[in-house]
């Protein structure tokens with residue numbers, strides 16, 4: 401009883417106060433204006449892969465890597481660089497069960513989607529069944545459901561599955577990542593013409609590229625990758 405009351409109280413207060421500084425929050429994002437302004441927003445990025453570009457290369461709409469070797473995905477949207485405090489919020493949500501951080505992160509991503517093409521379906525990057533049992537939730541699916549609801553776009557976790565439980569990508573170099581992921585995702589139903597794939601972070605882009613390959617092979621024409629954060633240094637693979 402007490403725990404229930406305490407949890408309700410915490411939830412109530414989380415909804416009213418900035419999740420970073422504890423001061424009054426903006427009603428829509430759970431973050432106050434000062435903390436919002438301090439977040440590592442990506443202001444200049446490649447319009448294809450969302451890799452941050454420095455301001456004097458802002459006239460460049462597509463980065464040299466995408467020009468040389470266009471990626472399999474059509475567009476990546478990523479509002480933030482993967483650094484403090486966004487990295488901390490994502491890690492708390494992903495590994496510490498603090499999933500209440502995901503809704504404000506999804507809402508911040510949605511702010512970046514105002515001019516983005518609308519897909520017919522929103523799907524998460526799937527977790528392998530075994531990984532899902534260990535973690536008990538897929539943070540990408542929670543983000544995707546929130547986005548789908550707020551954008552009034554259908555959501556599905558029945559389109560794509562992770563059939564092979566690959567090792568943690570973070571420990572691997574790019575070449576090994578690509579080799580490991582090859583054929584690990586399966587499209588189990590016919591995809592619509594356009595799909596947005598949701599994940600928390602995009603690093604090398606290996607996962608995004610492999611999922612795009614699988615979806616397009618199954619007949620999907622447009623694949624958009626929507627993530628909360630993008631690492632600044634790594635580039636995608638096509």
Ligand SMILES: [Zn+2]
Nearest residue numbers: 418421432435
């Ligand atoms: Zn604040």
Ligand SMILES: [Zn+2]
Nearest residue numbers: 446449463466
């Ligand atoms: Zn690019």
